[in-house]
Amino acid sequence: MSQQWIYTLVFFAWLAGAAAFVLGLHQMNSPATARNGNRLSAGGMTVAVLATLIYLITRTGGLSGIGFAIIAIGFLIGGGLGLYMARTVKMTAMPQLVSLFNAVGGGAAALVAVDDYVKIVGQPEQTVSTTIFVVLGAVIGCITFSGSLIASGKLQGLIPGKPIIFPGSRILTIVLAVFTVLGFLGLVLASAGTLSISSAVSIIILGLIVVAALVFGVTMVLPIGGADMPVVISLLNSFTGTAAAMAGFVINNPVLIISGALVGASGGILTKLMADAMNRSIANIMVGGFGGGEGTMAAVGGAEGGTVREIGVDDAAIQLAYAQKVIVVPGYGLAVAQAQHAVRELAELLEARGVEVSYAIHPVAGRMPGHMNVLLAEANVPYPQLREMEEVNPEFSRTDVALVVGANDVTNPAARSNPSSPIYGMPILDVDQAKSIVVIKRSMGRGYAGIDNELYTNPKTGMLFADAKDGLAQLTAAVKGL
Amino acid sequence: MSQQWIYTLVFFAWLAGAAAFVLGLHQMNSPATARNGNRLSAGGMTVAVLATLIYLITRTGGLSGIGFAIIAIGFLIGGGLGLYMARTVKMTAMPQLVSLFNAVGGGAAALVAVDDYVKIVGQPEQTVSTTIFVVLGAVIGCITFSGSLIASGKLQGLIPGKPIIFPGSRILTIVLAVFTVLGFLGLVLASAGTLSISSAVSIIILGLIVVAALVFGVTMVLPIGGADMPVVISLLNSFTGTAAAMAGFVINNPVLIISGALVGASGGILTKLMADAMNRSIANIMVGGFGGGEGTMAAVGGAEGGTVREIGVDDAAIQLAYAQKVIVVPGYGLAVAQAQHAVRELAELLEARGVEVSYAIHPVAGRMPGHMNVLLAEANVPYPQLREMEEVNPEFSRTDVALVVGANDVTNPAARSNPSSPIYGMPILDVDQAKSIVVIKRSMGRGYAGIDNELYTNPKTGMLFADAKDGLAQLTAAVKGL
Amino acid sequence: MSTDLLNALAIFVLAILVGFEVISKVPATLHTPLMSGANSIHGIVLVGGMLIAAEADNALSYLLAFIAMVFGAANVVGGYVVTDRMLQMFRKKPTVAKAGSETAPAATDKG
Amino acid sequence: MSTDLLNALAIFVLAILVGFEVISKVPATLHTPLMSGANSIHGIVLVGGMLIAAEADNALSYLLAFIAMVFGAANVVGGYVVTDRMLQMFRKKPTVAKAGSETAPAATDKG
Numbered sequence A, B: 001m002s003q004q005w006i007y008t009l010v011f012f013a014w015l016a017g018a019a020a021f022v023l024g025l026h027q028m029n030s031p032a033t034a035r036n037g038n039r040l041s042a043g044g045m046t047v048a049v050l051a052t053l054i055y056l057i058t059r060t061g062g063l064s065g066i067g068f069a070i071i072a073i074g075f076l077i078g079g080g081l082g083l084y085m086a087r088t089v090k091m092t093a094m095p096q097l098v099s100l101f102n103a104v105g106g107g108a109a110a111l112v113a114v115d116d117y118v119k120i121v122g123q124p125e126q127t128v129s130t131t132i133f134v135v136l137g138a139v140i141g142c143i144t145f146s147g148s149l150i151a152s153g154k155l156q157g158l159i160p161g162k163p164i165i166f167p168g169s170r171i172l173t174i175v176l177a178v179f180t181v182l183g184f185l186g187l188v189l190a191s192a193g194t195l196s197i198s199s200a201v202s203i204i205i206l207g208l209i210v211v212a213a214l215v216f217g218v219t220m221v222l223p224i225g226g227a228d229m230p231v232v233i234s235l236l237n238s239f240t241g242t243a244a245a246m247a248g249f250v251i252n253n254p255v256l257i258i259s260g261a262l263v264g265a266s267g268g269i270l271t272k273l274m275a276d277a278m279n280r281s282i283a284n285i286m287v288g289g290f291g292g293g294e295g296t297m298a299a300v301g302g303a304e305g306g307t308v309r310e311i312g313v314d315d316a317a318i319q320l321a322y323a324q325k326v327i328v329v330p331g332y333g334l335a336v337a338q339a340q341h342a343v344r345e346l347a348e349l350l351e352a353r354g355v356e357v358s359y360a361i362h363p364v365a366g367r368m369p370g371h372m373n374v375l376l377a378e379a380n381v382p383y384p385q386l387r388e389m390e391e392v393n394p395e396f397s398r399t400d401v402a403l404v405v406g407a408n409d410v411t412n413p414a415a416r417s418n419p420s421s422p423i424y425g426m427p428i429l430d431v432d433q434a435k436s437i438v439v440i441k442r443s444m445g446r447g448y449a450g451i452d453n454e455l456y457t458n459p460k461t462g463m464l465f466a467d468a469k470d471g472l473a474q475l476t477a478a479v480k481g482l
Numbered sequence C, D: 001m002s003t004d005l006l007n008a009l010a011i012f013v014l015a016i017l018v019g020f021e022v023i024s025k026v027p028a029t030l031h032t033p034l035m036s037g038a039n040s041i042h043g044i045v046l047v048g049g050m051l052i053a054a055e056a057d058n059a060l061s062y063l064l065a066f067i068a069m070v071f072g073a074a075n076v077v078g079g080y081v082v083t084d085r086m087l088q089m090f091r092k093k094p095t096v097a098k099a100g101s102e103t104a105p106a107a108t109d110k111g
Ligand SMILES: NC(=O)c1ccc[n+]([C@@H]2O[C@H](COP(=O)([O-])OP(=O)(O)OC[C@H]3O[C@@H](n4cnc5c(N)ncnc54)[C@H](OP(=O)(O)O)[C@@H]3O)[C@@H](O)[C@H]2O)c1
Pocket: A227, A228, A229, A230, A278, A279, A330, A331, A332, A333, A334, A336, A337, A363, A364, A365, A366, A367, A368, A369, A370, A371, A405, A406, A407, A408, A409, A410, A411, A440, A441, A442, A443, A444, A445, A446, A447, A448, A449, A466, A467, A468, A469
């Protein structure tokens, strides 16, 4: 078969792969088809990669031994690592892993761009357009690389989650930006021939730009609170897509351009959706300083003038044990305390006593979308007990005890009543409708939004101050004791 | 500015135009933004056309006087005609006009393809791929041209709406298809050089293929009932898009390829949506024979064993005049009788007497989506009186008189109760819930679906046999007389 | 195949994907306007007509190009105008947007 | 610009449009899996890595290409596997589909 025809077939394979990515994403919009969608997408990827391999082997000159070795070994090592991590990671640690994969993706895009530049610098192929794409690819790729690593570290707890703002960070950012732009211009002018710099110098400049971009990625993510990381990761994800597209322009390969642009755009939309879900704006998130700044609630019974009623473990146990209907409201605290198993135990015990128990799942409870679903699924909570917000809200009024475990903002009535509140307008769980409310948390500490919660000063509410896990364990013991 | 740069700018203009088409279609998905969407799309078209003109004038060689004359005069004539027809057409005649525009669009695509072939035949440019695209463009374009004309004629009543099946049409269709395929192969082989035919012969073959395609378009649409035309037009619309894309390949122009493919795909999806709305399958529609075959209902009071109660104009007038709440249910009959003004008069009269009147609009009442809205808007019915199906259905139980004017299928309880009915599962207006029902229609004639309607044998129902317009006029007179 | 052709095919496929994705759940009353809107878009063959008109160099070509221009222009101009008229029916509902708003006719058109 | 570049840009723009249209209203619980799914897709740079690896002819290029391969492969393989694990949570609701079904976790994953 002629070169041409092989390339044609390879091209079609690439196109088919890209189409599979699109249809896969489409299916991932709805839970029923999401899993197939992901597999379709994976299939497309396999086709695209195999086609590339065939192309490299069959083209004139073929694939050098070293080339093949690099490809094979590189793939095995990288693929092996990825597979291992993906298999072994705990469900709740997945976001930081995704961020890690995003980082290496961005890094790879940057490397492709840089490597190509090293080849063409000084050669006729070094056109203005190529140079532009090289620099864009390198810069965006490096920003994602370092930025995603920081984001991953924050979620993993390797780096403190709270916003880190060191003196002069603003200035530093500006300096970096200015330098990058100048270097960019220099290289472009050089490629246009208006400016004559030796190849060596050009490469050094590109190197410095790379370093600047890496530092920039760090300074960009550090000041952002850990709770906002899901959004940041999504944004960086869209960056990586763009970087991949740029790399595609550099080596002028359609499948990279298509897939990259696809992720760049869809990732952007998705980021907006995520920000909306916890009603924040992307800009507002990126300036940072928000979230993780969880102070402690004003003087007990300050704001609303109500007073806080503490409740003992035994009282709480009795309330629960003799209730008809109990709704558990899990929140971020449950995740922090890894109390998912403890809560299931208590729930099963209550059910054994004939109490009707269900869990009220707020879409943005916790720190990542679906956080509570993941946690409770991990603890094998029977799925029919998990109830969507819209579905469960009407039931609170018929509920004897609402057991709030480490949830705060998602139960804050201010979202309904107080227009000046930062979370005003966010749909919440109508916990305050329940006949009586038991809240397990360690203190009067604030939640993600860093605001007071009048639920705690509600006369119907009894506060059980404890770490979620311990508190639940104590309750279980107490109920057993009855 | 160099040739190259001008072309680059023109290319960007084309791209911008195509993007405007996409965003325009996107906005046309929702009523609030639809109108802007259409204008955005029109803007994109203007940009694309102007850019093309500039390109032709500025490129080396420039635009010959004749060329310019053809473009200018052709545009003025065509545009003028289009503008005039679009401005003067009655709202209810719009579908056939759209079909007409669709026809000429398909024709234009075919002409572009053929013209190019005439130029390149026998030349080196006559590659296999070009030949393929030429034939596809010509065939698809011609099918849409003749097919859309027939569809338009059926809706306009120039051609009888009922399915026309003449003896041997099946065979004819097959013969045409076979011939087209053979001719196609011949031309392709010729272009490949495997077969040597003179240019003249090739052109003659193409001409015969064109004729065959034109005839095929006719035989394809004739057997389909007039009521299904909206769906057929939508399908042909998607064909035209494909033809335009093929023409784009022939003259290798990106904006034609993009826009054509865009319409081809979106038109296809839209066709499916339309078929679903009146729960039919596209295939089932294309084989034809359905619709327009409106027989007369079995022996009065046959099927359900109930008997039909006729009601006099005066009785009906009294019922209406002394009712608290009346809901008017307009249907295809109202459109046929052009009774929209008559119905508004009656409604206003009743309101003057303090009766609460509203109109129940079924999404597929009439013969085109939105048919009833168009009609009643034309008669200046105050918009708040028009009620969506979902919105109005609960109210029938609180309604004294439901006045059904020329509606049949959309009121047929069989859709709810009788699984064997062809319309089973289609959401209907719950007219039978009203305290009493008055139906104005000419006879016991069936509707589009050609099935009996037990509503008419419902003891609560009084049948007022008359043409919708006359019947309503008589009612108005009678009410005035009270 | 030539890279040009391959790129053209890639563009074709992508445009098809856009077309599939761009139509979402549309209220039935918008079907006709949407069809009409798409119908105007393929009037882009007008551009094709202009290009062949500029290339034309013999009677036949002149004729074909001329007819193509007339047809294309009618499709474009007529298509957009008639669509716009259809859409005059849809005015945003005064009250909060709801299903109802999807068939809000502006009682303006004397057809 | 060269026609090749222009075509590439057209492809780029169209792919962006597809990206915009393909994401519709997604339930919040699907945000993370969807992000993860998109994340795997840009692992396509792996193909870029392969192409430069094949071109490599000096130590530096070898190194860069190798790292690119490792990174790209990790992104692809890891990305798809972890996404699939996330999606194990979503099983179709036994009862008729409704909002609820959007967070139906299959109580299977031991994390
Ligand atoms: N789901 C997402 O995608 C996502 C992403 C980013 C941000 N967010 C935001 O995060 C918030 C989620 O609301 P939420 O109610 O789930 O959480 P929250 O409002 O952040 O409140 C969590 C509460 O748990 C308590 N807590 C912490 N550690 C605990 C432990 N070990 N044991 C017991 N309690 C503990 C804390 O109070 P103490 O310190 O007194 O114990 C804190 O008030 C929303 O504002 C949402 O917008 C969500």
